[in-house]
Structure formats: C-alpha cells, structure tokens
Amino acid sequence: GAVVSQHPSWVICKSGTSVKIECRSLDFQATTMFWYRQFPKQSLMLMATSNEGSKATYEQGVEKDKFLINHASLTLSTLTVTSAHPEDSSFYICSAAITGPDTQYFGPGTRLTVL
Amino acid sequence: SQQGEEDPQALSIQEGENATMNCSYKTSINNLQWYRQNSGRGLVHLILIRSNEREKHSGRLRVTLDTSKKSSSLLITASRAADTASYFCLSHDYKLSFGAGTTVTVRA
Numbered sequence: 001g002a003v004v005s006q007h008p009s010w011v012i013c014k015s016g017t018s019v020k021i022e023c024r025s026l027d028f029q030a031t032t033m034f035w036y037r038q039f040p041k042q043s044l045m046l047m048a049t050s051n052e053g054s055k056a057t058y059e060q061g062v063e064k065d066k067f068l069i070n071h072a073s074l075t076l077s078t079l080t081v082t083s084a085h086p087e088d089s090s091f092y093i094c095s096a097a098i099t100g101p102d103t104q105y106f107g108p109g110t111r112l113t114v115l
Numbered sequence: 116s117q118q119g120e121e122d123p124q125a126l127s128i129q130e131g132e133n134a135t136m137n138c139s140y141k142t143s144i145n146n147l148q149w150y151r152q153n154s155g156r157g158l159v160h161l162i163l164i165r166s167n168e169r170e171k172h173s174g175r176l177r178v179t180l181d182t183s184k185k186s187s188s189l190l191i192t193a194s195r196a197a198d199t200a201s202y203f204c205l206s207h208d209y210k211l212s213f214g215a216g217t218t219v220t221v222r223a
Binding site: 004006034036041042043044045046059091093095101102103104105106107108109111 | 145146148150155156157158159160163203207210211212213214215216218
C-alpha cells in the first residue's frame, strides 16, 4: 500500500528556533500534500494544502510566514515552523494524495515540543 | 474551523459488544470518510462513502450516510481490545473538515 513517512517523529526545540518537518511519499507520487495540526485530545485541523511546484494554500487563521511549506517534488513536502514558541507545540500530521483529497495517505505524525 | 461534530465524545464498551458513533456535517458533501487513530499515531483510513451511497460495509465496520440529515454513523461490530482508538469522520465538500472524534475504549 501507499506509505507516507515523516521525519522527525518527534522534536524538542528551544523557543525562537525554527524546525523543519519532512513528509515523503515513499512508493507513489503525490500531486497534493496536506498538513494538519492536532492538539492533545482534539481533532485534526487542516493547516494548508500544497501542490508540487506551486505555493501552498493556507487555511484561514494559519500564518503563512510562520508555517513555511515547500513542495519541491512529487514525493516531498516540508513544513518549517519558524521562530517556534511553546504555543506551537503540537502533533503535526501530513498526508499525501495521488489523484485528489478523496484518497489521502497519512504520515505517522511529528510531535513538536517547544520549550 | 471543524465542520463535523461527532457523538459521543467517548465510549467505553465490553469486548464483543458493538460500538456506534455518529458524525454530523453542515454542508453538502462529495463523500465522507472514517479514520482511526491510535494514541499519538497517524491516521488509518477505514472506509469512504460517497454522497450517493446510503450504506457501506467493510469487515466488522458498517457505515451509513443520511444526506437529508447531514449525518453518518460508524458501527463496529463484535469489538475487540485492538479497536481501542479515536475515530474521526472527514467530510469533503469544497474543503476538508475532520469531526471532533469519538474515543472508544474496549474493555477486555
């Protein structure tokens, strides 16, 4: 089946630093990748949708300068949390879609803790 | 913002019992999907039901969709301890919206 990986699986960083999270589709090419954020005991919130080679589309309320998304190839998208603060601590999950959002394959998630 | 709402928020059942959870949405959808998430892990796709379908089965799972009520239900029959997880619906209209989720605990 289609496999999506994320790296790192967890990261702890100091306030003010930037953190990059990678999302890779391992055995398929993804036309679209999605980034979600999930706070403890809450649901997933879609942050942005990215298509290879074009700018990401951010959901309302998500700061594009804070959460930089790069989708350089059909198998890789990165999310960079810039100048991270403790309130950015969360579980970040990506998903990759082959033909559209109906079939998303989710990564295992990255737990970010900002001290 | 989250479109879907799910109830109950939490469900505790004995192994072997059935578990039913519901999801509501607010706008017309193309399809609705159900996912399972084990604690602190990624999501596993369970089933997709399209707007022109009313019921779908997959193993011990049964999903219904009532577009007139804008709601869907997920039934897990003969539950097992391994079914302990959070279950989310994902509705797809012009955007993707996850429901709030139902946390299911299956007691051995």
